[in-house]
Amino acid sequence: xxxxxxxxxxxxxxxxxxxxxxxxxxxxxxxxxxxxxxxxxxxxxxxxxxxxxxxxxxxxxxxxxxxxxxxxxxxxxxxxxxxxxxxxxxxxxxxxxxxxxxxxxxxxxxxxxxxxxxxxxxxxxxxxxxxxxxxxxxxxxxxxxxxxxxxxxxxxxxxxxxxxxxxxxxxxxxxxxxxxxxxxxxxxxxxxxxxxxxxxxxxxxxxxxxxxxxxxxxxxxxxxxxxxxxxxxxxxxxxxxxxxxxxxxxxxxxxxxxxxxxxxxxxxxxxxxxxxxxxxxxxxxxxxxxxxxxxxxxxxxxxxxxxxxxxxxxxxxxxxxxxxxxxxxxxxxxxxxxxxxxxxxxxxxxxxxxxxxxxxxxxxxxxxxxxxxxxxxxxxxxxxxxxxxxxxxxxxxxxxxxxxxxxxxxxxxxxxxxxxxxxxxxxxxxxxxxxxxxxxxxxxxxxxxxxxxxxxxxxxxxxxxxxxxxxxxxxxxxxxxxxxxxxxxxxxxxxxxxxxxxxxxxxxxxxxxxxxxxxxxxxxxxxxxxxxxxxxxxxxxxxxxxxxxxxxxxxxxxxxxxxxxxxxxxxxxxxxxxxxxxxxxxxxxxxxxxxxxxxxxxxxxxxxxxxxxxxxxxxxxxxxxxxxxxxxxxxxxxxxxxxxxxxxxxxx
Amino acid sequence: xxxxxxxxxxxxxxxxxxxxxxxxxxxxxxxxxxxxxxxxxxxxxxxxxxxxxxxxxxxxxxxxxxxxxxxxxxxxxxxxxxxxxxxxxxxxxxxxxxxxxxxxxxxxxxxxxxxxxxxxxxxxxxxxxxxxxxxxxxxxxxxxxxxxxxxxxxxxxxxxxxxxxxxxxxxxxxxx
Numbered sequence: 001x002x003x004x005x006x007x008x009x010x011x012x013x014x015x016x017x018x019x020x021x022x023x024x025x026x027x028x029x030x031x032x033x034x035x036x037x038x039x040x041x042x043x044x045x046x047x048x049x050x051x052x053x054x055x056x057x058x059x060x061x062x063x064x065x066x067x068x069x070x071x072x073x074x075x076x077x078x079x080x081x082x083x084x085x086x087x088x089x090x091x092x093x094x095x096x097x098x099x100x101x102x103x104x105x106x107x108x109x110x111x112x113x114x115x116x117x118x119x120x121x122x123x124x125x126x127x128x129x130x131x132x133x134x135x136x137x138x139x140x141x142x143x144x145x146x147x148x149x150x151x152x153x154x155x156x157x158x159x160x161x162x163x164x165x166x167x168x169x170x171x172x173x174x175x176x177x178x179x180x181x182x183x184x185x186x187x188x189x190x191x192x193x194x195x196x197x198x199x200x201x202x203x204x205x206x207x208x209x210x211x212x213x214x215x216x217x218x219x220x221x222x223x224x225x226x227x228x229x230x231x232x233x234x235x236x237x238x239x240x241x242x243x244x245x246x247x248x249x250x251x252x253x254x255x256x257x258x259x260x261x262x263x264x265x266x267x268x269x270x271x272x273x274x275x276x277x278x279x280x281x282x283x284x285x286x287x288x289x290x291x292x293x294x295x296x297x298x299x300x301x302x303x304x305x306x307x308x309x310x311x312x313x314x315x316x317x318x319x320x321x322x323x324x325x326x327x328x329x330x331x332x333x334x335x336x337x338x339x340x341x342x343x344x345x346x347x348x349x350x351x352x353x354x355x356x357x358x359x360x361x362x363x364x365x366x367x368x369x370x371x372x373x374x375x376x377x378x379x380x381x382x383x384x385x386x387x388x389x390x391x392x393x394x395x396x397x398x399x400x401x402x403x404x405x406x407x408x409x410x411x412x413x414x415x416x417x418x419x420x421x422x423x424x425x426x427x428x429x430x431x432x433x434x435x436x437x438x439x440x441x442x443x444x445x446x447x448x449x450x451x452x453x454x455x456x457x458x459x460x461x462x463x464x465x466x467x468x469x470x471x472x473x474x475x476x477x478x479x480x481x482x483x484x485x486x487x488x489x490x491x492x493x494x495x496x497x498x499x500x501x502x503x504x505x506x507x508x509x510x511x512x513x514x515x516x517x518x519x520x521x522x523x524x525x526x527x528x529x530x531x532x533x534x535x536x537x538x539x540x541x542x543x544x545x546x547x548x549x550x551x552x553x554x555x556x557x558x559x560x561x562x563x564x565x566x567x568x569x570x571x572x573x574x575x576x577x578x579x580x581x582x583x584x585x586x587x588x589x590x591x592x593x594x595x596x597x598x599x600x601x602x603x604x605x606x607x608x609x610x611x612x613x614x615x616x617x618x619x620x621x622x623x624x625x626x627x628x629x630x631x632x633x634x635x636x637x638x639x640x641x642x643x644x645x646x647x648x649x650x651x652x
Numbered sequence: 653x654x655x656x657x658x659x660x661x662x663x664x665x666x667x668x669x670x671x672x673x674x675x676x677x678x679x680x681x682x683x684x685x686x687x688x689x690x691x692x693x694x695x696x697x698x699x700x701x702x703x704x705x706x707x708x709x710x711x712x713x714x715x716x717x718x719x720x721x722x723x724x725x726x727x728x729x730x731x732x733x734x735x736x737x738x739x740x741x742x743x744x745x746x747x748x749x750x751x752x753x754x755x756x757x758x759x760x761x762x763x764x765x766x767x768x769x770x771x772x773x774x775x776x777x778x779x780x781x782x783x784x785x786x787x788x789x790x791x792x793x794x795x796x797x798x799x800x801x802x803x804x805x806x807x808x809x810x811x812x813x814x815x816x817x818x819x820x821x822x823x824x825x826x827x828x
Contacts, residue, residue, distance in 0.1 A: 015766070022770060023777040030781030144778060155775040156725035165783050235782075536787075543784025554790040555783040 026150065032169075034543065035138035035239040040263040042073045043134075043241045047264045049106045050083060050113060050132055072103035079137025079172075079236060081105040082183055083113060086242070087130040089312070089613035091189075093118040096181060102136065131247070131610040133267070135170070135183050135238040143171060143233045145211040161208030162556050165543065166193040166625045167269035169235045171214050175222040182218060184238065185270045185611065188625045189310050190217055194558070207557060240267040245606040265607055268546050269624050272608050274601030277593060282645035283343065285603055288618030289638030290339045292604075293332060293631060294351045295615045301358025303332060309604070309627040312613030320384050326362075327457070328632045329355065330381065330396035334403050335635040341407030342642050352404060356413065359397055363416070368440045378423040379416065382440060389438040391427055394420050395457035402464035414468070421465045424458050425477055432484030434458050455485055456503025463510035475514035482508055482515070486523045498530045502570030509573035512580050521581050524574035528588045531567050535591060546624065549598030560623045561602050565637030568595040572643045589651060596644055599637045693824035696743055699812050703740025706808055707733040728768065732805055735760035739809060743816075743825075751816060751825035758813040765806040769798050 038046065049072065080098040084091055093116050097108035113119055122130065145151060145160025164171065170184045187193055187209075196208035215233060244262030265272035275281045296304035298317030305315040305324050315323070333355040340348040359381060363369065368380040368389045381393040401417040404410070427435045427445055435445035436454045459481035466474035485504045489495070505527060508520035531551060538548040541555040551567055552559035571592050578584040604612055604619045611627075612619075619629040620637045710733035720726050735757050742753030776794050780786040786794075815821040822828070 019770065019773045022774050026774045026777035027781045030778050034784075141781075144782065150774070150778065153771060153774050154778060155771045156720070156722040156728070158775040159778065162779060162782065169782070534789075541783070541785040541787060554787040555785045556779055556787075556790075 022153075029147075029150070030141050030144070032139040032141040032235065032237045035136075035237055037239045037266060038073070038075075038136075038241070042075075043264040043266070045073050046102070046106050046134060047132060047241075047243055047247070049103075050110045050134070052110065073106070075102040076100055077102050077105060077136055078139055080179065080181065081109050081137070082135045082181060082238075083109045084133040084135070084183070084185075085113070085119065085130050086133060086610045087122065087126060089309075089609070089611055089616075091186075091611070092122070092130065094183075098179070105136075131243040131245075133185075133240065133242040133610065134264070135240045137170075137172075137181075137236045138239050140172070140234045140236045143211065143235050146233045160211050161196050163211055164193060164209040164214075164235060165556075166209070166558055168543065169237060171218065171233055172236055173215070173218045173222075173233045175219065178222060180218050180222040181236075182214065182221065184240070187214065188270065188627070190214075192217070193625055240270075241265060242267055242272070242610050245609075270611065271546065271601055271624065274597060275605075277597045277600060277648070279645045279649040281600060282596060282641040282648060285600055285605075285618075286339060286638040286642035286645065287343060287345065288603065288605065289620065289634045289641070290336060290345070290348060290618070292616070292618030292629075292634055293336060294348070296631065297351050297355060299354075301354045301356075301361070303329060303355070303631045305631055307614060307616065307619065307629045309612045309614070309616045309619065309621065309629065314614065324383065325632075326381055326383050327390060327392035327396050327453075328630070328635070330359065330393060330400050332631045332635045333359075334396055334400035335639045337400055337403035337407050338639060339642055341403060342646065349408075356401070356404070360416065368438070369419075370443065372422060372426050376422045376426075377419050378426065379419040380423045380438060380440075381420070387440055388446075389440055390451070391424070391434055391436045391438075391454040392451070392457045394423055395454065395461040398424065398461035399457070399464050402461070402468045405468045406464075417465065417468075421461065421474065424461055425473070427458070428477055428481065432480035432482075434481065452500055453503055455481060456501065456507055459485065459507035460503055460510055463507050463514075466511065466514055472514075475511060478507060478511045479515040479517075482511065482517075482520060486519055489523065495526050496530070498527050501527050502566045505570040505577070506573045509577045509580070512577060516580075518581065521574075521577045521583075524570070524577055525585050525588065528571055528574050528585065528591060531571070532587065532591050535594060537594070546601065547598070549594035549596070551595075558623050558625050560626075561599060561620050562622070562633045562636050564595045564599050564602075565620070565633070565635075565640045568592055568599075568640035569636060569643065571595070572640060584651075586652070592640075592644055593648065596641060596648070599641070603637070693820060695815060695820075696746065696824045699815065700740050700744035702808060703736050703743060703812070707737040707740060710736060710805075728764065728771075731764040732761060735764060736809070739812065743812070746824070747826050751822065751827045754825075755813060755816050758809040758816065761809040762806060762813065765801060765809075768801055772798060 077100070080096050081102070082094060082096045084094045086092065093113075095109050095112035095116060097105045097112060099105035099108055119127070142150070144154070144158070144163035146163075147159065151159045164187065167184050167188050170187065171182045173180055182190075190213075192210045192213050194206045194208070195210035195213065197206055211233070218233070241264040244265050246262040247264070275285075293303065296307065296314075296317075298304060300318060302317040302324065304317045305328075307314040333352060336348055336352045336355070339345070340352060362381065362383065363379050365384070367384075367386075368382045370378060372378050379394075380389040381397050382389040398417050398420045401413040401420075404413060405417075423438075424434075427438065429435065434455050435447060435449075436451045437446040437449040438444070439446065459478050462474045462478035462481065465471070466478060482504065485501070486508075489498070501523075505520075505524040508524055534551045534553065536544070536548050536550070536552060536555075538545050541547065544555045547555070547559055549564065550559035550561070551563045568591075571588050575584055575588045575592060578588065599620065602620060602624065604616045604621070606617070609617055616629070618634070618638075620633040621627050621629060622633060711730075714720075714726075714729045714733065718729070720729060737757075739754050739757030739761060742750045742755070742757055744750070745753065772794055776786050776790070779790070816825070
């Protein structure tokens with residue numbers, strides 16, 4: 001072999017070998033294998049031992065780490081065991097015990113728990129109600145941003161910004177000879193996992209962990225404030241589980257046998273396993289969402305706009321203005337009317353009327369009302385003090401009022417809906433498009449402003465007006481609006497890119513059969529295919545199987561929950577539109593089921609409300625790591641749930 | 653090869669004999685052949701011009717289109733226009749020194765490209781380790797990024813360094 005041949009072979013193989021070796025080294029260094037999780041019996045045994053320990057003390061002769069009459073779970077563990085006590089949704093205390101054997105660590109944690117002042121001062125009934133969460137550290141790995149060799153060779157910013165798998169990884173450090181842990185849920189609660197703003201072009205887009213603040217938090221947790229910065233931070237993973245709501249022994253008069261008590265629930269990213277998808281589960285979940293919204297409707301008819309589940313802080317519904325969104329007020333009321341139409345639950349009626357009364361109150365103040373050039377009376381919705389009326393606020397109010405009439409048959413709000421619809425028709429251009437903003441004082445539409453969603457919402461409002469009045473002018477206007485929306489995609493590469501078109505597909509189905517056009521169905525099926533490409537299936541991303549069914553970009557960007565709801569609303573309409581045309585798309589049906597299974601897990605319910613402060617049952621958090629609730633999160637997700645409950649068991 | 657060298661050496665002697673007008677024209681063409689008259693090798697000027705243009709485009713792109721807040725990222729990105737400019741300056745300067753400057757500049761661009769690809773590969777492996785997978789979208793994006801980097805950054809220095817290492821490139825710069 002000549003030198004030239006050797007050189008050629010090296011040139012063609014060495015770079016690949018170097019890249020391959022670098023890949024293997026980086027992957028192997030940072031990979032923490034998924035935990036070998038305890039089974040239900042083992043979880044129950046660990047929890048019983050912890051409960052036995054902190055109570056009256058373990059019975060004489062009972063093995064360490066075992067409950068009286070129970071068996072200790074002997075298993076070697078990689079790291080410490082942490083026990084968090086949740087009381088009233090808040091983390092009351094946490095103890096940490098380290099031992100090589102799980103039984104020994106459990107016994108040590110039980111002793112610490114028994115001696116902890118916060119536990120001792122808790123009333124027996126509160127102790128019983130409190131829910132214990134156990135985190136067993138199962139593996140550790142280096143932390144990007146704190147790994148000198150890797151930080152030097154990685155793409156700048158990646159190592160520290162995406163260092164932590166949010167809600168799955170915890171961070172630990174050695175401080176003053178003591179190991180200090182920040183558990184995965186504690187990092188989520190500290191809001192340090194989506195704290196970076198990587199682009200100045202998108203100032204609202206936040207992702208990536210703030211590792212420096214995490215280090216500061218560890219110092220504070222260790223009680224060495226002002227002490228040296230921890231030298232070595234490590235990531236760790238845990239096998240986490242929490243006591244089920246029915247974990248207690250039951251009433252003293254008729255205590256539950258141990259076998260009937262619910263086993264502790266496995267947690268992944270702080271969320272227990274989802275209920276199985278069925279029409280009944282969806283209906284129950286939608287009603288839970290409805291109850292959440294009703295509980296967050298103030299006496300004045302305005303919703304408590306936001307609620308933070310970690311702290312219990314909520315928006316002040318009596319305060320006018322601020323971040324409150326009138327389109328969302330109308331959209332949420334629309335969902336409640338839809339829920340009433342499908343379930344006929346009587347407790348929904350009064351809150352719906354109260355929310356409408358608030359809208360009527362705003363309209364009565366007459367800031368945006370009058371007579372159109374053709375002599376028709378009009379009204380449009382705007383909040384107090386607003387100088388501009390948005391098309392979406394009025395459109396969704398019409399949708400909500402029409403939905404109320406569809407649900408109750410009561411035409412009480414029809415005159416109001418007609419005046420609002422007159423304004424929508426006025427805002428439509430001859431080509432079917434809409435003006436989106438209206439200057440109330442100048443009585444003049446803004447010809448230039450283009451905002452998301454509004455055109456689709458207006459098309460739906462007109463379709464719904466046709467449904468309740470049967471008037472052809474509404475069907476004609478809705479058809480023109482849909483033609484404009486769908487035909488907008490007549491360009492090269494169309495079909496590969498879509499905007500947020502969920503209202504378009506809802507409107508396209510709502511106007512059937514008054515307007516029947518194949519292109520609407522083709523458009524919505526195409527939109528479905530586009531969205532499906534963003535929907536991971538179980539096994540696609542092994543550590544992120546809990547994201548399966550959501551709409552996400554990559555495994556390292558946590559998906560938001562609302563799109564899983566709003567896009568599913570659209571897909572339900574796309575599927576029904578296909579059925580109307582005689583060609584239902586089964587892939588769309590599968591897409592809907594996957595998304596609904598995902599959001600069922602995300603909804604706050606009895607299983608998962610152990611860390612919820614305030615009335616959070618039925619809420620849909622912003623994302624698996626964002627525990628803030630806004631009314632429209634619940635609206636979109638629960639609307640999809642209740643609509644799917646009508647056919648999900650019946651259709652293949 | 654030795655025969656070709658001998659032939660080239662023999663040609664000046666042949667030019668001393670009287671020739672027809674058409675033969676004289678042919679000889680002028682031969683004189684313009686860069687293999688015979690390296691100073692007239694247009695490729696030197698084409699490469700030099702391309703280098704300056706690419707360096708300017710890189711600089712504008714880094715400055716305006718893909719600004720990076722992280723110093724290490726900025727330093728790495730700026731190696732591309734600077735090394736390309738060095739390569740262009742060397743090529744346009746000519747001579748033995750210019751040849752060395754161009755080769756070093758071109759090699760620096762290539763080295764920086766390889767380091768960039770290495771960084772992308774290692775970062776992908778890191779993300780797969782932390783998150784359990786890299787994902788189809790991210791893998792596609794990373795591959796497209798690498799392909800674009802090769803196409804937009806590496807191709808010019810690859811071709812140019814290859815040219816500089818050939819006999820024509822060396823002669824064009826007066827390097828034996």
